Amino acid sequence: MKLLSIQIPRWLIHSEPWRFVGFTSSIVGLLCYALSTSFNFLFGKRNLLKMVIYIVFSFIICLATFFANVWQHSASLRFRAHMAFLVLTVTSVYSFFFDKAVNGKPDVFSLVLCAAFAIMSLSLSRQIHCGFEVDLLYFFLGVLIIQLMKIKLLLGTIGVCFSYFLVILRSSLDFQPENDDLQLEDQEAIAIRVDSQQSNNDSQLAACIEALRNRNSDLIQIILEQVKEENKDQKSLTDAEEEEQIPVVSYDIKIDSLLAETMIDLHKIAQQTAVAGEFGEEFIKVYASCRREFLEESLMNLGLKKLSTDEVHSMSWENQRDMAERWIKACNVCLKILFAGERRLCERVFSGFLAAANLSFMDISGETGTWLLDFADAVATAKPAPGRLFMILDMFEALRDMIPEFESLFPDQLRNEADTVWKRLGEAIWRNFMELGDVIRHQTPEMVSSSNIHHLTRYFMNYLLLACDSRQTLEQVFNEHMHLLKEYPELEPDGRFGSSSSLSMKTVIDWTMEMFECNLEAKSKTFEDLALSHVFLMNNGHYMIQKAENSELGILLGDDWFQKQSEKIKQYHVGYLSSSWDKVFEILKLDGSNDSVQTQPNVAAKEMKKKLKMFNMQFENICRVQSSWYVEEKIREDIMIVLVKTLLPAYGCFIRRFQSVPKLGKNAKKYVKYGVEDIETKLNDLLRGVTASSRRQQ
Template identity: 55%
Template sequence: MAENGEEKLLAMARHIAKTLGNNENMADDIFQIFSNFDGRFSREKLSEKTCDNEEDPKSSVAALELGLKSLDRQISQYVAADHSIWADSADSVAFLDAIDELIAIIRDWSPVAREKTVGSCLARADDLMQQAMFRVEDEFRSLMERGGESFGLSREYRNGESTGNLSFDSEDEDDGGVIRNDEDEGIPVAHPITDYDIIIDALPSGTISDLHDIAKRMVAAGFGKECSHVYSSCRREFLEESLSRLGLQKLSVDEVHKMTWPDLEDEIGRWIKGANVALRILFPSERRLCDRVFFGLSSAADLSFMEVCRGSTIQLLNFADAVAIGSRSPERLFRVLDVFETLRDLMPEFDSVFSDQYCVVLRNEAITIWKRLGEAIRGIFMELENLIRRDPAKGPVPGGGLHPITRYVMNYLRAACESRQTLEQVFDENVVPPPPPSKLNNDRRGSSSSSLSVQIDWIMELLESNLEAKSKIYNDSVLSSVFMMNNGRYIVHKVKDSELGILLGDDWIRRHTSKIRQFHANYQRSSWNKVLGVLKLDNGSLAPNVAASTMKERIKLFNTYFEDICDVQSTWVVCDDQMREDMRISLVKLLLPAYGSFIGRFRGVPELRKHVERHIKFDAEEIEARINRMFQGNAGSTNRRK
């Protein structure tokens, strides 16, 4: 036994010299140090060629068999244990030491494994190693499960300091918050997340250290993938539970497409909160935990992290993809924009968290789906164009008021352009060919030159063409002008009062304001020129006996024309309060001077002096009062601007 012990000691010394010595000179130096330290380590004994087994192969193989037999007894004892080895630190240390010895034997003897006796020994060693790995794998799993249970669901850290236990629950909070147990009352209390400077550790430091010790041995023994698998299976459950507590469901593309729009809106809201928590808190926390468990084992750490997060990441991305390839109804724009912006804002997190070789596929998939969401947004704008083109001219709007398509499109564009910077990014990332030059006004000085501005300008052109077609439905050309005034004024007001003004520019606003003035001029000319013509007199051209009859005829015509116009146009609508007031004032200024002059001449005709009141139906105050009652619209048809 003493000889065997000395042989093992010498073999260990040779192994150290071989491991540390990069060449023969260094090995000799190490032999000299050992010889000076202990006489048993003579240079003659230490310099035996144990690795090649040239001098005494039978003795070396015997030592190998003896060492394996001893390790078999030790390892088998722990493999067969019916209690946790890591319940006792002495047991765990002894077990790992035995595994280390077994790893060293397999490594050192593998170069001569083709020798029959050595190969047989190594086969037994491999079998023993497999048994040991099965047991440490079970211990690894148990440590993770017990560690998570004893530590609560998770622990939150800000700037390296623990702030208590937390869990996620979407049902009890509206702001993507976390639920903490109030220590005094034991009642879950929602605390909204105001920042994401949070790290979650689901395992105690001692457990992480034990897991690291096991992981090192499993990787060294060639069982790194098995270790990563058992690690990822445990942590994957935690992530899936966390996403579930955030209210996220595992939905297929078909299930997303079959959802009603209100339900999908709610699901998108939950997705946005969940994606932020996952990418800013959960995934970085898993990356940190993975790096601690697999410290110094970067490949195993990267593989494990990818396997932990892959399923949850795909779940998040699949939902975003389902939204991207779903219906392109214009009403969906704003929620699709929310998903696009969320994914865009999380790209730095994707880049930092999924930076290794195993996760590059997930990172690239996130970029692909983000771009697909941009395509969906552009597609929604194309559908808006089609909606405008297809909107039928079913019948005239009562009173020439605001058409529903005008209100819909302008409020839609105004709301959309609150995300102007995002939309500019969407349209500029993949420049859309502009419409034919003939369809757009070439004078765009003062406007944005972005692809989005081209898109908005084109939509405005389509809307204007649509309204012009609808204006032709009116039998009265004057009412057509009022209709175009109402809708044009509404459009300009919405443009000036929003981001649309920046996109379309001052020149666009000036041009369309000028069009409104032209419609106003057309209205006045078509409606009131006939009335003004009746009041117009040619001085000195009328003989006295003809003047009286002509004056009587003209005042009669004026009364008829004026009353008919007021009766008809009192049912018409001018939606904008300021424009309605301006129109009334301009009519008063246009009509009253001519009417006053005519009445003065009328009173000057001798034959008419005795019967003036019989012919003059309206005085100046009544004229102004009748004008002020115009453009009110009938009850129920008044179409005010909103």
């Protein structure tokens, strides 16, 4: 008797007996409905066609009830949603027409069919979890109570009691205690139960695992679509919105809610195996293996693959940068969706078994978490190069934002590893940024052939502008890793960095800028033409001012830097005029020539013709050479203003004096090759980067 009192509850919590209960009750209910008066009210008198259709429909219902626990494991969420909607619609329509057609008292068949369908719904709730089975139970219990009350008001009490019994039975079966009455079983009863329950648990576990595997591809597709939508939203943001947005991506996917039904079944199996004394490593191993497959397939679909440290170090820069971008996305998906979801799944499956839940979660996610950190560590330990800075900055900031998730999800070992890798990324940021200064300092000035803005000037200024966008992060890194200064003694001969306990971004930028300006000066000395050297420095200095204006970089450099740069450009301007045009102005000087014209007209004519010839030759040489030089438009305008105000008046005065020489007389015009307007036209072709002839062809 004692054994029977224990076995009955055990028998009720299994889904297998409920298959037969549901199948039997569905047959009884459908048969009673065919015999009830409500059938005639709704469908009219019976005939052969109606009965054939009804029999086919009844056969489908009975078959679906009997095999419900099979098809529910392979049904997608979308199918289940449609099924729930179909049941809701059918019951609503039936209730409407039933209330409209049936006004009299119901017969016995109607009462029996409601009770039978209620029991069938209860059996479905023990086998599947599609969401409609409980509502169906409540619907038929409600109809039963109403029909009993139509016969006699007090008979509604019977319906209420029957309904209460079924509802409480379902509730108690859903929350069966873990070790109830175990102490009452004797050794013989346990031995009898273990074999049969073990076989049943194995089959249920296999079915659940298969259901999980079938759902994996659907879940991965959902995740990929969510990631795609996030990327689309990111691309649609304006620049202002991007500056204000939170850098960490927030995904709205709950894996545990998408697998809720299967998790309930797995939790029941876990409870049963624990009661049977067989809960342990085998159950965890089977479950964890299935979930690891899901994680690995998810990462593969996100474009991430396992790479060794050597493989990461040997990757090309483009491939490493591409992999780093995928790593950031994969980390966000793992921490926000996958790992968090697996943690909640483990807590549900192993509810009441905290140690088993932790063990299972680490078995599932620990290896993937370590692998993600290993990739970041490999990037951090690669050989420093200035171009790698921004990739590492992105990874550093991404991992910094994910540290709280590591701390909440993983035990001390992995969370400590995440913190260690994050610090190594910080050290890598320091080394890669300082490498820029090292490269500039040790670069051998190459021969420069053009006055255009040097490609390294463009790279350097854009580099600093991007770096200043991450000013707060860089200052944090600089201050946290000041101890690394001892590795670069050659980069700070004046000891400026070691003079205080903190290191500001401005100090580092000023030092880097000074070295680059020295590098430009060294490049300018490779020009054979001194004037071209000044043009080169003017162009590059002006470009640096333009790029720094109205930016975070300009704020860091300060007004003093802008003032110094402007003064330098003025000096280069003066240097250009002096090296290019001083000889021309010297030729056009006419001091003391009046006496020569009056006393020695032949000598004066000869001297003036010589000067004019020298001017023409010098001027034509400058025009020929400097027509191909390029100067920034603003600087060129300033140069032209000076030349127009100085050269044209000087040349005009010289020509007038030339024409006044008596010996030259009316023949003076044949010696004058250029008028004042011709000189101005020739000046207009200078410093545009193309020759006058090519400009005319254009």
